[in-house]
Amino acid sequence: MSLCLGGKNTCAGEGFAMPYxxxxxxxxxxxxxxxxxxxxxxxxxxxxxxxxxxxxxxxxIDNGSSPYAIPVDLIIDQHNAESWSFAIRDILARANESPNxxxxxxxxxxxxxxxxxxRDGQGTxxxxxxxxxxxxxxxxxxxxxxxxxxxxxxxxxxxxxxxKNSDGLIVTTESAINILESDIYGIDRSTLKHIDHGVRxxxxxxxxxxxxxxxxxxxxxxxxxxxxLLSPDKGIQYGIRAYGKFLDESCTASQRxxxxxxxxxxxxxxxxxxxxxxxxxxxxxILAEALDDAKLKWCKVKEVGGTDFDQYDVVFLDTFLExxxxxxxxxxxxxxxxxYLNMHQISSGVLADAMGSGRVAIATKFRYAVELIxxxxxxxxxxxxxxxxxGILVDPGEPSVEQIxxxxxxxxxxxxxxxxxxxEAHQRGYQMRWDNSAWAxxxxxxFVREENQIVTGRGIKFVREKPSIFQKRxxxxxxxxxxxxxxxxxxxxxxxxxxxxxx
Numbered sequence: 001m002s003l004c005l006g007g008k009n010t011c012a013g014e015g016f017a018m019p020y021x022x023x024x025x026x027x028x029x030x031x032x033x034x035x036x037x038x039x040x041x042x043x044x045x046x047x048x049x050x051x052x053x054x055x056x057x058x059x060x061i062d063n064g065s066s067p068y069a070i071p072v073d074l075i076i077d078q079h080n081a082e083s084w085s086f087a088i089r090d091i092l093a094r095a096n097e098s099p100n101x102x103x104x105x106x107x108x109x110x111x112x113x114x115x116x117x118x119r120d121g122q123g124t125x126x127x128x129x130x131x132x133x134x135x136x137x138x139x140x141x142x143x144x145x146x147x148x149x150x151x152x153x154x155x156x157x158x159x160x161x162x163x164k165n166s167d168g169l170i171v172t173t174e175s176a177i178n179i180l181e182s183d184i185y186g187i188d189r190s191t192l193k194h195i196d197h198g199v200r201x202x203x204x205x206x207x208x209x210x211x212x213x214x215x216x217x218x219x220x221x222x223x224x225x226x227x228x229l230l231s232p233d234k235g236i237q238y239g240i241r242a243y244g245k246f247l248d249e250s251c252t253a254s255q256r257x258x259x260x261x262x263x264x265x266x267x268x269x270x271x272x273x274x275x276x277x278x279x280x281x282x283x284x285x286i287l288a289e290a291l292d293d294a295k296l297k298w299c300k301v302k303e304v305g306g307t308d309f310d311q312y313d314v315v316f317l318d319t320f321l322e323x324x325x326x327x328x329x330x331x332x333x334x335x336x337x338x339x340y341l342n343m344h345q346i347s348s349g350v351l352a353d354a355m356g357s358g359r360v361a362i363a364t365k366f367r368y369a370v371e372l373i374x375x376x377x378x379x380x381x382x383x384x385x386x387x388x389x390x391g392i393l394v395d396p397g398e399p400s401v402e403q404i405x406x407x408x409x410x411x412x413x414x415x416x417x418x419x420x421x422x423x424e425a426h427q428r429g430y431q432m433r434w435d436n437s438a439w440a441x442x443x444x445x446x447f448v449r450e451e452n453q454i455v456t457g458r459g460i461k462f463v464r465e466k467p468s469i470f471q472k473r474x475x476x477x478x479x480x481x482x483x484x485x486x487x488x489x490x491x492x493x494x495x496x497x498x499x500x501x502x503x
């Protein structure tokens with residue numbers, strides 16, 4: 001006799017699966033890190049699948065960001081090798097205490113993996129974890145947040161070892177799969193899985209754009225935004241110069257009063273602290289020069305409300321964007337500008353959420369943007385309207401100044417086309433809701449576990465003992481189709497010869 005409590009994985013008794021206990025190893029709020037935000041949103045989405053998920057716990061990779069709250073129950077000191085070792089032992093012990101199968105999700109990023117001397121991006125902590133968990137029978141999946149198409153030997157070996165010592169690698173873009181299975185890494189396609197980056201906001205009507213604008217004192221203004229943690233890789237100086245060029249060349253004096261560029265978010269804390277703050281100070285100088293060259297009036301505020309927007313072209317909202325603030329700013333936005341400089345970037349929560357909010361993005365041609373906006377089609381140089389008109393792509397760096405200005409000119413003065421593009425963006429974003437991504441992950445876990453349990457010895461295993469004429473013929477066909485057809489009978493040879501063009 002068995003008791004079914006409801007849901008696919010909630011039936012206790014012989015032949016019925018138990019719900020999964022999910023263990024995520026990642027940074028996590030309050031640490032200010034995009035991967036931490038990703039893991040929090042994934043955990044929140046998984047919680048809704050009460051039939052498939054028992055409990056969710058986080059092993060938080062920490063650098064002094066405490067205190068943490070549930071679901072964090074284990075803290076890993078990022079630069080302490082013993083702390084990583086303790087976490088492995090602790091996770092194994094807790095897995096053994098529960099009748100439910102434990103699923104480990106490692107959120108890999110090179111910068112979170114220091115070696116024993118404390119050098120970031122040189123360690124083997126993620127590989128060591130994957131290897132031990134995999135050997136001990138815990139289903140172990142690795143989310144890859146960086147996939148480089150020109151890796152150094154360490155970077156290449158790390159991903160190869162993660163593939164070898166886990167049950168699967170998960171990426172948020174199809175293009176990352178193409179790179180991983182290419183000769184660069186040589187990772188078998190069967191170990192790779194694409195699952196969309198989730199979005200936190202599914203429908204524009206959740207927050208009415210006009211209502212939010214009124215709250216911020218922006219009801220009569222067209223709002224251009226760049227949101228999220230800032231760093232030199234975000235290319236803000238090019239966005240500033242492009243905005244100045246657009247105002248100067250496309251707008252009258254009265255029109256520019258009805259436009260504002262809001263750059264919201266603090267600089268990444270790791271960047272601010274690095275080099276004793278010298279790199280941060282140098283970048284502040286670069287931004288100041290860009291503002292001066294573009295002849296833009298600007299200010300820095302801690303809150304949007306109460307700002308006298310009549311006085312400024314650019315407003316810096318210098319604060320960490322909490323969830324509620326971020327969602328409201330997505331809602332208020334008319335156009336999102338992402339002038340990023342790292343073309344290898346395979347995910348962007350900001351771009352994903354912009355899509356989910358039904359907002360048009362002007363983005364440089366980094367890998368994730370090309371996939372979402374242009375469906376991974378060949379992207380020529382210059383301004384490119386996305387394949388399904390859900391955004392606009394531009395070249396990075398200096399060329400982006402002219403191109404972003406051109407894209408702003410197109411979108412600002414073509415309301416009908418802009419609104420149509422918002423609908424197309426929202427349609428793609430709707431498919432990427434976090435509950436959809438979480439469900440895709442649970443289905444993949446089911447698949448991986450079933451594959452691991454399949455019994456292969458259902459017949460005699462044959463080992464080749466004589467050469468295969470068929471294998472030789474296939475190989476010859478690939479190398480020289482003209483030569484290979486000589487082995488065929490006359491009729492088959494004639495049929496094939498018709499299909500092969502004369503050389």
